[in-house]
Amino acid sequence: MILLGSTGSIGVNTLNIARKFNLNVEVLVAGRNIDLLNQQIQEFKPKKVVIDRAEDIKLVLHDNVSFGEAAILEAIENSTSKTVVNALVGFLGLKPTLKAIECGKKIALANKESLVVAGKFIDQKNLRPIDSEHFGLWYLLQDKKIDSMMITASGGSFRDYPLEKLSNVSIKEALAHPNWSMGNKITIDSATMTNKLFELVEAAWLFDTKKLDAIIETKSLIHAFINFVDGSTTAHIANASMQLPISYAILEKVDEEILKPVDLVEVANLEFRKIETSRYPIWEIKDEILNNLDLGVVLNAANEVAVSKFLNSEIGFLDISKITMDAINKFNNVKASSIDEIFQIDKEVRKYCEL
Ligand SMILES: NC(=O)C1=CN([C@@H]2O[C@H](COP(=O)(O)OP(=O)(O)OC[C@H]3O[C@@H](n4cnc5c(N)ncnc54)[C@H](OP(=O)(O)O)[C@@H]3O)[C@@H](O)[C@H]2O)C=CC1
Ligand SMILES: CC(=O)[C@@H](O)[C@H](O)COP(=O)(O)O
């Protein structure tokens, strides 16, 4: 496989699966965590390595290393592996997704931003989503008439935090996810609930429906529900680990134990909550976004700028949603008619939000 983002949370979990099933790793792509990358090189012996910065090449223990976005695309094009796992974070992941599809490779997609910003230009024939909720929905699909689909949210780092103190939370507090150990950007997206908005857009593209909603389930043991027209609801239940979705996305068929089953007696009880706009102001634009998926590129660009400002201590936590909602208001007429326009709109929105 070609693994993009090998040193991140999904990347490391993917290598756990590669180790378990003795899968070949032809290319490793990482950013700046060269120490971990070197350990991965030693164990998985890739033919090619790509990193973020030229100045780090001398630190990488490999004789075929290049750097930068163009090198990632070249590595995909020149590889013989049939599967690309895209675990890059943010808009950076879009071009590699498109390149993998163009090269006829299977794309195991953790980089949900690719679908959020450019879903209408992405051919899904060879695409397998790695997101836990979408894996859950896929697992529940059966040949029966579906009424609606529902995904779950943990509620993020501040689900029990006093509302009046939300404007003053620290970065450290925001990065303390209650249930999942993930990269910084998605952890902040979970805290604002923007991650769930992304996932509704992702689900709309993947399952071709707008009858979608989300609910908080505080233990992240139920990942998705499907409501059938006959009045039945089915739920996907699994312990909170990405190794199950990753295994299916890479292997297609899985007949051995990846996770221990959930022990319901030990769990004892589950708690569900409505997603309130008082705690998650971004939820106010849920219907607007779902009714106009073209806004995904605006939502993502503004959110990326805002999250990065928050993580650099330039703005407060509540400003993240404010900046994003302001951008949606400003750019509510956008409609890309080509993938090139997606890149143009992304640039324009970033420029506006960076001011
Ligand atoms: N973590 C999870 O459980 C889930 C994640 N996702 C999605 O998966 C994607 C990855 O998330 P996650 O693993 O948490 O993120 P991380 O931040 O943990 O990992 C991101 C990876 O991308 C690499 N990277 C960042 N910038 C560059 C660059 N310029 N060039 C090359 N590599 C780069 C990082 O390298 P380095 O660290 O070396 O700098 C790291 O390997 C996101 O889109 C997220 O929304 C979806 C569902 C669940
Ligand atoms: C593991 C996974 O799929 C994440 O997207 C997770 O759902 C994030 O947690 P939240 O439910 O808090 O957004």
Ligand SMILES: [Mn+2]
């Ligand atoms: Mn998810």
